[in-house]
Amino acid sequence: xxxxxxxxxxxxxxxxxxxxxxxxxxxxxxxxxxxxxxxxxxxxxxxxxxxxxxxxxxxxxxxxxxxxxxxxxxxxxxxxxxxxxxxxxxxxxxxxxxxxxxxxxxxxxxxxxxxxxxxxxxxxxxxxxxxxxxxxxxxxxxxxxxxxxxxxxxxxxxxxxxxxxxxxxxxxxxxxxxxxxxxxxxxxxxxxxxxxxxxxxxxxxxxxxxxxxxxxxxxxxxxxxxxxxxxxxxxxxxxxxxxxxxxxxxxxxxxxxxxxxxxxxxxxxxxxxxxxxxxxxxxxxxxxxxxxxxxxxxxxxxxxxxxxxxxxxxxxxxxxxxxxxxxxxxxxxxxxxxxxxxxxxxxxxxxxxxxxxx
Amino acid sequence: xxxxxxxxxxxxxxxxxxxxxxxxxxxxxxxxxxxxxxxxxxxxxxxxxxxxxxxxxxxxxxxxxxxxxxxxxxxxxxxxxxxxxxxxxxxxxxxxxxxxxxxxxxxxxxxxxxxxxxxxxxxxxxxxxxxxxxxxxxxxxxxxxxxxxxxxxxxxxxxxxxxxxxxxxxxxxxxxxxxxxxxxxxxxxxxxxxxxxxxxxxxxxxxxxxxxxxxxxxxxxxxxxxxxxxxxxxxxxxxxxxxxxxxxxxxxxxxxxxxxxxxxxxxxxxxxxxxxxxxxxxxxxxxxxxxxx
Numbered sequence: 001x002x003x004x005x006x007x008x009x010x011x012x013x014x015x016x017x018x019x020x021x022x023x024x025x026x027x028x029x030x031x032x033x034x035x036x037x038x039x040x041x042x043x044x045x046x047x048x049x050x051x052x053x054x055x056x057x058x059x060x061x062x063x064x065x066x067x068x069x070x071x072x073x074x075x076x077x078x079x080x081x082x083x084x085x086x087x088x089x090x091x092x093x094x095x096x097x098x099x100x101x102x103x104x105x106x107x108x109x110x111x112x113x114x115x116x117x118x119x120x121x122x123x124x125x126x127x128x129x130x131x132x133x134x135x136x137x138x139x140x141x142x143x144x145x146x147x148x149x150x151x152x153x154x155x156x157x158x159x160x161x162x163x164x165x166x167x168x169x170x171x172x173x174x175x176x177x178x179x180x181x182x183x184x185x186x187x188x189x190x191x192x193x194x195x196x197x198x199x200x201x202x203x204x205x206x207x208x209x210x211x212x213x214x215x216x217x218x219x220x221x222x223x224x225x226x227x228x229x230x231x232x233x234x235x236x237x238x239x240x241x242x243x244x245x246x247x248x249x250x251x252x253x254x255x256x257x258x259x260x261x262x263x264x265x266x267x268x269x270x271x272x273x274x275x276x277x278x279x280x281x282x283x284x285x286x287x288x289x290x291x292x293x294x295x296x297x298x299x300x301x302x303x304x305x306x307x308x309x310x311x312x313x314x315x316x317x318x319x320x321x322x323x324x325x326x327x328x329x330x331x332x333x334x335x336x337x338x339x340x341x342x343x344x345x346x347x348x349x350x351x352x353x354x355x356x357x358x
Numbered sequence: 359x360x361x362x363x364x365x366x367x368x369x370x371x372x373x374x375x376x377x378x379x380x381x382x383x384x385x386x387x388x389x390x391x392x393x394x395x396x397x398x399x400x401x402x403x404x405x406x407x408x409x410x411x412x413x414x415x416x417x418x419x420x421x422x423x424x425x426x427x428x429x430x431x432x433x434x435x436x437x438x439x440x441x442x443x444x445x446x447x448x449x450x451x452x453x454x455x456x457x458x459x460x461x462x463x464x465x466x467x468x469x470x471x472x473x474x475x476x477x478x479x480x481x482x483x484x485x486x487x488x489x490x491x492x493x494x495x496x497x498x499x500x501x502x503x504x505x506x507x508x509x510x511x512x513x514x515x516x517x518x519x520x521x522x523x524x525x526x527x528x529x530x531x532x533x534x535x536x537x538x539x540x541x542x543x544x545x546x547x548x549x550x551x552x553x554x555x556x557x558x559x560x561x562x563x564x565x566x567x568x569x570x571x572x573x574x575x576x577x578x579x580x581x582x583x584x585x586x587x588x589x590x591x592x593x594x595x596x597x598x599x600x601x602x603x604x605x606x607x608x609x610x611x612x613x614x615x616x617x618x619x620x621x622x623x624x625x626x627x628x629x630x631x632x633x634x635x636x637x638x639x640x641x642x643x644x645x646x647x648x649x650x651x
Contacts, residue, residue: 025545035395038363039371046391053392056549059406150436163440166448170465174455272590274408278536306592306633 007033010047013072017055020068028055044073129207129344133214136348140218144284144355146312148185157183188220189312191351192280194270196289197226197254198261204319205257206247207344208288213238213246215351223279227266227289228256233276261292264299264327271306284354285311288341290318290325297327304331317341317350365397366424374423383412383419384555384563392550393420400526402508404544406533407552410596414491416552417530421487426528430489431475433496439503443513444477446470466517477513483527493543494533501540508546557584560600568605578647579604582621583628585645589638595628603628607647621646 003011014029035050048069051057057065070076153161161180169176193215195208212224216238226232237249251257271277285307293300308314313336318324321340324332332338340346368374374397375390385393389405393416396403405413421428431442451465473481479488493501507513511523531547533539555563557580564576579600587594595603606624611617622642629635638645 023541023545028545031399031401031548034361034399038361038395038398039391045387049388049391050395052388053395053548053550056404056544056547058544059551059553062551148436150438163445163448166452170448170451170455174452268590271592274593275535275537277592 009073010036013051013069016068016072017065020064022055022057022061022065024055047073129210132343132345132348133210136211136214136351137218139352140220142352142355143191143219144189144312145186146189146282148187150185151182152185154181154183157181159183190279190283191215191219191222192283192285192311193222193224194267194285194287194289195224195226196261196263196287197228197257197259198263198292199258200261200290200292201288201319202258204288204341208341208347209234209238209247209250210243211344211347213243213250217241223283225270225276226250226254226257227263227270227287228254229260229262229266230256231266231269231276232256261294263289263291263293264297264301264303267303267307268299271303271310277310280307280310282312285314286351287314287316288347289316290320291316291328291331292325293327297330300327301330301334304334308334313354315339315350315354317347361398362400363398368394368397368423370394377423378416378419381419381422382566383415384559384566385416385419386555386559389416389550389552392548396530396548397424397528399548402529402531402547404531404533404539404547404549405552406535406549408554408594408596409534410594410598411552411554412597413532413552414489417487417489417491417532420528420530421489424487424528426485426487428487428489429475429479430491432491433493433500435495435497437496437500441474442476442500442503443474444515445472445474446517447472471515471518476507477521479527479529480511480513480521480523483511483523483525487528487530490529490531492534493531494536494539498540501543505540505543505546508543554587555597557581560597563597564601564604567601568608571604571608575608575647576604579607579621582645582647586628586638591629591631591634591637593629593631593634599628599630618643618646 010033011029014024014026014032017024032051032054035054036047039046039050041047041050048066051069052062052065067076067078071078151159151161153164159182161182164180164182165176168178168180193212195205195212197205201208212222212234215222216224216235222235223233224235224238226234232254234250234253237253238246240246240249270280291297291300304314314334315337316328316331316335317339318328319342321338321342324338328338337350339350341350363369368377371387371391371394374394375385375387378385378390393403395401405416407413418428446466447470451470454463454465454470457463475488479486490504493504508529511526512520514520554560557577560580560583561573561576564571564580565573568576583595583600583603603621603624606627607617607620610620610623615623625635625642625646629638
């Protein structure tokens with residue numbers, strides 16, 4: 001079957017979108033063609049609007065879409081790298097020099113020597129993070145929970161189940177024999193994991209992402225962001241089942257891996273986006289970072305204070321416990337715990353114990 | 359899919375835009391195109407955008423343009439079918455059984471059914487506009503349930519049978535995007551992202567909504583709200599805040615406060631977060647509208 005000539009370019013647009021990672025369903029394409037017909041398109045803007053509305057293009061992929069649209073309908077050259085800026089929020093850019101990879105931490109961190117010895121000791125443990133991850137998988141139900149708005153029938157509880165009582169009574173000719181009760185359901189609190197991917201955390205980055213992958217796959221709800229010179233949301237990438245592919249996709253998203261550190265600004269960016277800040281509301285927020293911040297830690301402290309108020313609890317796990325840099329000592333009183341994040345095992349234990357500590 | 363190019367006398371995006379304007383809602387072309395397409399194709403309209411850009415207002419204005427009653431379903435975490443669809447009126451059923459004594463009584467009649475928003479909208483699809491507000495607050499389960507409702511527009515009540523809409527009702531969904539909606543839900547809808555309006559449009563909105571405000575004041579307020587939205591704030595001011603700020607400052611100015619001072623004292627209607635106020639305090643003078651009167 002051949003399509004009428006007028007429709008062909010419209011229909012041919014869908015495969016192009018699909019090839020670029022837009023989920024476009026056939027009935028959406030039909031809707032798009034119908035919509036163009038309805039608008040009796042007087043100009044290209046009508047077609048563009050119809051496409052955005054009928055193909056439900058998310059706002060944060062609009063730039064990418066526009067580039068494809070221009071290429072397809074206007075014959076513009078496809079930009080070399082279509083900005084895949086899904087979920088990528090740049091922290092405010094400072095002046096150029098902070099962009100560099102920070103120098104060897106030894107010249108700025110007095111606790112570096114202890115760190116080195118400690119890390120040597122932990123190497124052996126680090127070789128078997130699989131066991132820790134397996135523990136997290138098995139015990140994911142022990143992550144902290146909150147009471148839901150919803151009630152469910154239960155054997156014991158304080159709220160009488162009116163509907164069930166009356167339904168039973170209707171069945172039994174209006175006699176009430178028992179009094180069924182309901183209680184609040186529980187749901188897992190969202191875990192928000194903020195992972196520092198700067199150069200000073202290089203050794204822990206992969207382990208942390210592996211852990212994040214297991215968490216995203218097995219917790220009921222979890223969100224993962226990476227902090228560096230900018231903020232990146234990696235949750236969608238980590239939803240893939242295969243750990244290697246998930247990690248590859250996540251690393252591709254993180255443009256600032258092993259780069260400089262501006263955690264404070266990245267955290268401010270996190271808080272400034274209502275959607276992201278909403279993730280932290282009532283959630284258990286866990287930051288995996290050594291707290292080594294370029295420049296003054298003022299922004300970091302302000303952001304932490306703010307995050308503390310939104311979140312249910314806020315924990316900071318550092319790979320070098322006992323050797324906190326400037327910023328972290330000031331933050332410590334704001335945190336629920338300043339804990340040990342040197343190994344996957346320690347981190348997993350912390351996550352699973354959060355419900356008890358509270 | 360039944361295409362209805364003309365509904366209630368509206369037969370083009372521009373026609374809808376003018377109608378909305380007379381209902382005191384100033385829409386841009388993107389919104390009027392998406393809204394028109396949703397009406398013409400009988401698909402739900404999904405409006406996403408930051409809080410306070412006028413998503414709910416848009417739905418209400420559409421209701422008044424179409425001459426339909428707006429039925430609003432406010433979503434919340436834990437909303438369930440009993441709150442959205444229908445519930446049996448158990449006390450009445452009980453009474454009926456008691457009164458009937460030995461007689462047979464059908465307790466599943468219409469008089470024992472409490473219709474909730476979705477059922478209400480299905481029963482009168484030509485007279486109502488169903489507004490499903492803040493869908494992002496509901497649980498995933500509810501979203502999945504809506505999916506079924508929005509594709510078939512039927513509700514089955516086990517005791518009595520299936521209620522089917524004669525025509526596709528007009529449905530508007532709004533989301534603040536606190537979480538991603540499921541792709542399948544987006545796919546069933548006509549989508550529009552409402553952005554903050556352009557400065558010119560926002561000044562027009564202020565003038566339309568707040569009759570007492572002078573044009574110069576409106577322009578000045580819009581300009582400084584634009585500056586505020588560029589800051590990293592927890593709660594950037596929405597369109598409603600802009601209107602209120604202009605009104606509040608005008609009121610204070612009428613009582614004798616000088617202009618910049620009037621804006622400063624009325625800042626509480628624009629910035630509603632102590633952290634934001636503290637954050638902006640040192641630089642507030644740069645952002646505040648200057649001499650405007």
